[in-house]
Amino acid sequence: MGLASGLPLLLTGSVLQAWMTDAGVSLDAVGLLALIGIPYTLKFLWAPLLDRFELPFLGRRRGWLLLTQLLLTSLIVALALSDPGLAPLTVGVVALGISFFSATQDIIIDAYRREHLPEKELGIGSSLYTYGYRTGMLFASGGGLMLADSIGFRATYLTMAVLLGACMLVTLMAPEPSAQRSMHPQNWRDTFLDPIRNFLTRPGALWLLLFILLYKLGDSVAGNLTTPFYKSLGFSNAEIGATVKIFGFWPLLGGIFLGGLVILRIGIYRSLWWFGLLQMASTAGFIWLNHVGHSITVLATVVSLENAAAGMGTAAFLAFMAALTDKRFTAGQYALLSSIMGLPRVVISAPGGILSDAVGWDGFFLICTLAAIPGLMILWYFRQWRDITDPPTR
Incomplete structure (x- = not known):
């Protein structure tokens, strides 16, 4: 599917x-x-x-x-x-x-x-x-x-x-x-209004929405400008295509699969924590690449770490959103949550070029790394979400 x-x-x-x-x-x-x-x-x-x-x-x-x-x-x-x-x-x-x-x-x-x-x-x-x-x-x-x-x-x-x-x-x-x-749903009110009302009446609903918006913020903003960054370091189109697109595809798949196995073992909530920290570390890797410069080996290492961490984080994030949905309104609620998840990639990432021009590549990727902290702070504060995502097994 x-x-x-x-x-x-x-x-x-x-x-x-x-x-x-x-x-x-x-x-x-x-x-x-x-x-x-x-x-x-x-x-x-x-x-x-x-x-x-x-x-x-x-x-x-x-x-x-x-x-x-x-x-x-x-x-x-x-x-x-x-x-x-x-x-x-x-x-x-x-x-x-x-x-x-x-x-x-x-x-x-x-x-x-x-x-x-x-x-x-x-x-x-x-x-x-x-x-x-x-x-x-x-x-x-x-x-x-x-x-x-x-x-x-x-x-x-x-x-x-x-x-x-x-x-x-x-x-x-x-x-x-x-x-x-x-x-x-039996009528139009049940169809369009009840899914939203059902979600917003939950304890901490607005914090849940804010977490969904912020969790992959740094990762999304950084990923939006990686190609211009690689070009600024002197990498050719062929080098970017071979290393980032082809070689980097396999760590991404590996991260996705490994992430699923880890979630199965330690649960969604704890996985969100560990994968969020890995995403921060992998984003900081671009600062290292900026100082090393044109090195295929370092590029391959940074891309591998970034893609693996992104794959793990995506697996946990999708599972988290699925766990939040009420089975009476699964399609409507999940579509709404996934649309919110996509906002950083589509809207918030747009001024990234202005930011990188203003602070340079080191400052840009440092800000992207630190941008993950608010989402992790919300996750830490609402530790009771573990009861939603990882119900006790009987």
Whole structure:
């Protein structure tokens, strides 16, 4: 399911940008493709509908998942049969449709994972989902661009459609999470207002939201400017691609998988602590790289530590958010929390370039390192969250 989630993302991003550029589409039009990602940030608006309504086949989660994957596969085929050089607007509209149904698929799979897995398996489940998600992104981006050079973009998109279509077999074979129909929202108030009211009436709800916003703040802001940082040290595009994108992918997967195993052993709350400290240490590693300068060995070491720590932190963070959701409103609440989680990456990271110009790279990465402290302080203060994330086993 993670692979099915990660696959469509970059088919409407970097791969489509390359196709449109090769087709002679203007740079202004290619730049507007960034707007195609809007559904990923607004998915909380329609997520509650997936809690309320159930299709007459396969159950509440698998029914919607199968329909969404069928529509996604069809739209990817339609995109493959389009011509970005002759009809760029049509390509943009189809890509927006792919983005919408891809975001919808994410909503359903997040809800499925929360409802199907027992509490003690949320960490390893989130880890394996993220593992598949990143693999799907690699297939679509790196694999897609390499395929395009040998068989062309049209055949590449048709290949990706077949791969996504095969994921429907998983949907058909997977068990439907057990949920009583009486737990489903029954009216519009239950659908849209009760999930928010249910969350906000919990003790420390606003602190929970603030923690979700701050936990990966430093990591997100630092990651937004790593490529310009590498370039400033004299690394070539080929060196960055080989070391950061290809070599660094494997420590990321290793961190995700290891993080899931650690969460299974020590619980979500303690894992958030340890992984948060590791993220701080790995971010500080960029200061070391800045002083060493152009060294492939040090670059590989820093990237490995950063990606491994980020993978562990992501696994724990996804499990934490899943544990917070009420199973009556799983889709709506998780979509809202994940949208809040994405704010640092999309909004708060934007002025990072201004900050780095003002204080230099050492000061920038030091600030990013220290930015993790407020989130960890909130985690320490609300130690009772351990009862939410790691209920005692019977």
